[in-house]
Amino acid sequence: LSRYFLARYDGHVENGDLITNWGLVVEGFARVQRVLQADLEACELAPTWFEVLLRLVRTPGHRLPMTQLADEVLFSSGGFTKLADRIAEAGYVERIGCPSDRRVTWITLTDLGEKVISNALERHVVSLRSNVLEPLGEASLNQLGQHMRTLRDQHS
């Protein structure tokens, strides 16, 4: 293994640095997410439900095509159909057929769903402050966001 940790590549960054830095991203993200999600479960809201409702409430009109939302939350088509079933059963979203293209069905936020996500966001912000902003500080948080934006834009 030491071959991979010691080898240099084009005279600059070592493979070990690369693996270590990305490993820090993986671990740090996983551990923060675990804490944030535990706070969300105080709102009886599973992580996947939160992601779905959050994207709907941020969308003008509070509605999106099933396929598009599935792609945004990195779900398979079939998996998202069933997730939408469960969230709809709880009364947080509804399906509406798109009039202009009858293949697509929109998923829309109900009034109840909007209340639920607003309440959850209120708690989420408190949780983000203590678990992310406080340990990092404002300047580092902004740096972090910019770096991750660079990575996101590379793969969208």
Place this chain on the structure above:
Amino acid sequence: LSRYFLARYDGHVENGDLITNWGLVVEGFARVQRVLQADLEACELAPTWFEVLLRLVRTPGHRLPMTQLADEVLFSSGGFTKLADRIAEAGYVERIGCPSDRRVTWITLTDLGEKVISNALERHVVSLRSNVLEPLGEASLNQLGQHMRTLRDQHS
């Protein structure tokens, strides 16, 4: 919703900035991971398998107690038992009873497992270079790693 995006808190960071920055982390991480994992599947190696083998190959002696490794990869105890079953079935790891404390069983890397993870790491490094190092640059990658280390240490 605009209430949460516009409100200020103790006169500094807006909630919207907080949500946006963390949202960038969530999205950026998810999209990069998706690409990295697609590359790993070219080695017939599921993401969880890679995490397990990677930690074993980096450990002196190539062995760890089940519980400790389960905790490191954020698995439940029962879930890790079954994951270890599958990886062992493929011949990449083996269970060995710990002689000094017969409650614990070590999970160890086989020769085949070491070959597999070494090969996967070789590909993984190439993938990390093009998907993470290249878009970010060395300085930003180090900054990113340090920030995520801060978050990780806050929750370990």
Place this chain on the structure above:
DNA sequence: TAAGATTGAGGTTTCAATCTTA
């Protein structure tokens, strides 16, 4: 009593096949 590991039950997600509409 408590810690490490396993098992079975239950819920969630993916994959492949299918149906409908463009």
Place this chain on the structure above:
DNA sequence: TAAGATTGAAACCTCAATCTTA
């Protein structure tokens, strides 16, 4: 033909209960 959505089967993970050893 192709795209959007749904379905059933299989795989995976968690939770709670259980077993063994300290």
